[in-house]
Amino acid sequence: MFLKDLGQVLRKNIREYGMYIALFVIMAYFTVATDGIFISSRNISNLLNQTGYIAVLAVGMTLVIVIRHIDLSVGFLAGFLGAVAAIALEFWNLPVYVVIPMTLALGTLAGLITAYPVAQLGIPSFVASLAGWLIYRGALLLVTASTGTIIIQDEAFNAIGNGYIPDIFPNIGFLPKVHKLTLIIGLIGIILFIINAINSRKKKQAYHFEVLPMNIFIFQLVFVSVLIGLITWVLSGYNGLSWTVVIVLIVVALYHFVTTQTVLGRHIYAIGGNPEAAELSGISVKDLTFIVFGSMGMLSALSGILFASRLQSATTQAGTLFELDAIAAAYIGGVSAAGGVGKVTGSLIGALVYMSLTSGMNLMNVDIAYQYVVRGAVLAFAVIFDVATRKRV
Amino acid sequence: MVPLLEMRNITKTFPGVKALDKVSFSVHEGEIHGLVGENGAGKSTLMKVLSGVYPHGTYTGDILLRGELQAFRGINDSERAGIAIIYQELALVPEMTVYENIFLGHEIHRGLAIDWNETIKRADEMLRRVGLDVNPESKVKDLGVGKQQLVEIAKALHRDVKILIMDEPTAALNEEDSANLLNLLREQRNHGVTCILISHKLREVIEIADTVTVLRDGKTICTLDSKAGEVSEPVLIKHMVGREISNIYPPREHHPADEVVFEVRNWNAYHPQLERDILKDVHFNVRKGEIVGFAGLMGSGRTELALSLFGNPEGYHVSGEVFLHGKQMHFRHPKEAIKAGVAYMTEDRKGNGLILIQDVKQNITLANLREISRRGVMDNNAEIQVATEYKDSLNIRTPSIEQQVGNLSGGNQQKVCLGKWLFVKPDVLILDEPTRGIDVGAKYEIYTIMNRLVEEGMSIIMISSELPEILGMSDRVYIVSGGKIVGELPVEEATQEIIMDLATDY
Known part of the structure; x- marks a missing residue:
């Protein structure tokens, strides 16, 4: 009975759950193939930190693709702004609390500049952002020309990409060597998730909307709780939550809220669904294009900060191919190229799938040539799967 | 055989x-x-x-x-x-x-x-x-x-x-x-x-x-x-x-007030891509509680007129004066027109009316999210209430308000469109071919709703290529041809022959 229900629910929502299942399978496979090294606290922690700078780009790219555009400039924009941040810190001796807002503001400005020809003049975003790709690549080379790689000394800045949140009661005897604040945050997360799920279920029932059968609902609650619990446990066994993960979670939570609960989010998806209808419904497509590209620019800056901080330096090659990784992550995460469909949480999972492949294959010493082939195959499979399951509805 | x-x-x-x-x-x-x-x-x-x-x-x-x-x-x-x-x-x-x-x-x-x-x-x-x-x-x-x-x-x-x-x-x-x-x-x-x-x-x-x-x-x-x-x-x-409908048009008992709600004077529009004038010196007015029919041939400029007045999303070069409740207006975007109380329901519901991949409730509330949100955050319960209300009052036949609009029949899609514009609660509602491609039963329902709306004091501008519809529903008829108003008739004096004669006379 339970298995039959489960099968039915899975089949009905295969599009939504497909990614989670894929992520699970990939992680399970690498865990077995690497004798458990993959799932070790240290590796998972590293994996999440590496995913950070792609994940924030994928979140922004989700919205860009939802409104039927693309932004190719984000990779080198991130690289360039990372270098700007490094120069501001090292050569201009600006404090970190000035440098970060400044870099984010510059990123937003850059996004608005990309949006201008797209929104105002109707130039295809592919072309406009390709121009940006070239310009920022040149700009990155230009600012690093005299110095080459810029080493960043600022400890606060470097902690963003390498540091961990502090622990509380690090020295009491209870659970030694375990990061207790991380555990507590994980627990809070589980509780919030359960309360939220029960509330939303009650609300839906009150309106006689379709809900999951009770046994499946409980299974879903337990499954997700165990998953969050496991990840928290694994992370707290190493250094706990890193600042990168905290930042990514905040960004995803914020964008998830905006896309699902606000008027702004509704407008964005309306434009993606039918721009002409949205315009005639009083939504300014032009304004929204500026907002979405502006947010993309800001997240590019954040990505650049995360990356420079992780490497503790700004390099001449920073940001190379980030844009394509972010686009791939968004597509793996279920964003539709036709516009109007895609979730930021999906893109986060997409980014995790993508980076898990890299991490796992690195652990297995797979040749880089094969790694590209595998990643390409996974992307193709994900998109084909998405289209095939969409048609059934 | x-x-x-x-x-x-x-x-x-x-x-x-x-x-x-x-x-x-x-x-x-x-x-x-x-x-x-x-x-x-x-x-x-x-x-x-x-x-x-x-x-x-x-x-x-x-x-x-x-x-x-x-x-x-x-x-x-x-x-x-x-x-x-x-x-x-x-x-x-x-x-x-x-x-x-x-x-x-x-x-x-x-x-x-x-x-x-x-x-x-x-x-x-x-x-x-x-x-x-x-x-x-x-x-x-x-x-x-x-x-x-x-x-x-x-x-x-x-x-x-x-x-x-x-x-x-x-x-x-x-x-x-x-x-x-x-x-x-x-x-x-x-x-x-x-x-x-x-x-x-x-x-x-x-x-x-x-x-x-x-x-x-x-x-x-x-x-x-x-x-x-x-x-x-x-x-x-x-x-x-499966039943007899004795009359295709529900009985009309409009009592338009003398008060002019919407007035357009000397309205001109130039199409920059086609490089020609598409509207020339258009004058018309609409009274409170009145259905004004706009008759004319395809391409006579009726839709262009409506769009140019509704915030001009096509970017024509326009000139002239628009008055709403006697106050001069300059709508630079549909959102300004909507805010002032003017709504436009398109002739092409699938093309630029509905978001087919979204559900009934999202489509109904789209043009007035302000009313069901607080400081930009959606009130999901209010949205469900609003959508249910319009689903019931317009008799939209759908299994659920969470049904994708693309799965509904033409008549029900049209009602969703109408619901969207009614939720805006406009004073002036422009309906462009409101019954195109929908069946007799749904047509009758839409006509009945239109009559109810004008009784409640709304003013309706109805653009239609079906002359019987113009004659059956309007209080007054304007005839448009070649981007100009070529005639104005009270419905009692209008016949299909007179209208066609004016509409084809350039």
């Missing part, structure tokens, strides 16, 4: 819905066979079964051509058997020329290369056969809808078609083009082409069809013979809706 086409006991089910339930349908050679029924009655599904869009095996029942059993696996099979279908939405490539379109997919080869000279020559012959006088080298996008329809027919005819199926061919045509098209069908019948005509315009069906089959709720209700005098509008409507 063996019928040319016979469909026996066709049953087709979709998940949860029986779209066709043992439908039988037979067509004799050389006749024009009308197929009528409300939206969702199963007409389009039946034709998709016939044309192989739903391949053999996905339905039960038999299709026989001249008594021989057929098993179409796709459109190619049915085309080979001489069946051609022309959909409501035309399947032409706008950027290609007329002759390229006519032979698209059936190019004339000489070796590997296409023989363009022969193509143009043959295209010319086809165009003459359908009575279309255009240069075959002109691009399709430069032709009007009526001419595009003829190109579609030429495209079908050159393949030596035996059965021509036309799905709502005149829905987007004005009266003159419709008449031409119907004449052409008669001519083709004399050439031995059998035609199946699906149409909501019953007068047209009555005028032209030899036989009429009525479908209702996925079942064949009856097949009537025109020559035996069995076909008339009341009879068809009775069979279609």
Whole structure:
């Protein structure tokens, strides 16, 4: 009975759950193939930190693709702004609390500049952002020309990409060597998730909307709780939550809220669904294009900060191919190229799938040539799967 | 005599819905066979079964051509058997020329290369056969809808078609083009082409069809013979809706106040891409509680007028004065017009009216999210309440307000559109072809809603190409031609002849 229900629910929502299942399978496979090294606290922690700078780009790219555009400039924009941040810190001796807002503001400005020809003049975003790709690549080379790689000394800045949140009661005897604040945050997360799920279920029932059968609902609650619990446990066994993960979670939570609960989010998806209808419904497509590209620019800056901080330096090659990784992550995460469909949480999972492949294959010493082939195959499979399951509805 | 086409006991089910339930349908050679029924009655599904869009095996029942059993696996099979279908939405490539379109997919080869000279020559012959006088080298996008329809027919005819199926061919045509098209069908019948005509315009069906089959709720209700005098509008409507509708237009008891709500003076618009004036010195006004009809031919500038007033999203260069409640207005975007209390419901609900991939509630609330949100955060409960309210008051037939709008029938989609604009609570509602392509029952419901709205004090501007609708619903009629208002009549003085006379007089 339970298995039959489960099968039915899975089949009905295969599009939504497909990614989670894929992520699970990939992680399970690498865990077995690497004798458990993959799932070790240290590796998972590293994996999440590496995913950070792609994940924030994928979140922004989700919205860009939802409104039927693309932004190719984000990779080198991130690289360039990372270098700007490094120069501001090292050569201009600006404090970190000035440098970060400044870099984010510059990123937003850059996004608005990309949006201008797209929104105002109707130039295809592919072309406009390709121009940006070239310009920022040149700009990155230009600012690093005299110095080459810029080493960043600022400890606060470097902690963003390498540091961990502090622990509380690090020295009491209870659970030694375990990061207790991380555990507590994980627990809070589980509780919030359960309360939220029960509330939303009650609300839906009150309106006689379709809900999951009770046994499946409980299974879903337990499954997700165990998953969050496991990840928290694994992370707290190493250094706990890193600042990168905290930042990514905040960004995803914020964008998830905006896309699902606000008027702004509704407008964005309306434009993606039918721009002409949205315009005639009083939504300014032009304004929204500026907002979405502006947010993309800001997240590019954040990505650049995360990356420079992780490497503790700004390099001449920073940001190379980030844009394509972010686009791939968004597509793996279920964003539709036709516009109007895609979730930021999906893109986060997409980014995790993508980076898990890299991490796992690195652990297995797979040749880089094969790694590209595998990643390409996974992307193709994900998109084909998405289209095939969409048609059934 | 063996019928040319016979469909026996066709049953087709979709998940949860029986779209066709043992439908039988037979067509004799050389006749024009009308197929009528409300939206969702199963007409389009039946034709998709016939044309192989739903391949053999996905339905039960038999299709026989001249008594021989057929098993179409796709459109190619049915085309080979001489069946051609022309959909409501035309399947032409706008950027290609007329002759390229006519032979698209059936190019004339000489070796590997296409023989363009022969193509143009043959295209010319086809165009003459359908009575279309255009240069075959002109691009399709430069032709009007009526001419595009003829190109579609030429495209079908050159393949030596035996059965021509036309799905709502005149829905987007004005009266003159419709008449031409119907004449052409008669001519083709004399050439031995059998035609199946699906149409909501019953007068047209009555005028032209030899036989009429009525479908209702996925079942064949009856097949009537025109020559035996069995076909008339009341009879068809009775069979279609299963009850008698004595009047197509609900009784009108409008009492427009003297107060002018909306007034336009000296309104001009210039189209920067076409480089010509599209509206010239337009004057009109609308009173409180009044339905004002805008009659005119396709392309006379009525939609352009509405759009230019509704925040001008097309970016025409406009000049002139607009007054709302006596106050001069300058709408620079639809959102400003909406905020001031002017709403515009498009003529093209699928193209720029609805977001088909979103659900009923999201579509209804889209133009007025401000009202169901606080500081930019949505109140999901309020949204559900609003959507449920409009679903009930407009009688939108949908399994749930979370149903994707793309899955609804045309009439219900139109009601969702209407719901969206009513939720804006406008003072002036512009309806552009409010009943295009929807069935009698849904039309009646929309007319009833319009009457209710004006009684509540709303002012309605109704753009319509159907003269009976203009005469049946309006209090006052403006006639538009060539971007100008060429006449204004109280409805009591207006007749179809007077309006057509003015509308065609440039």
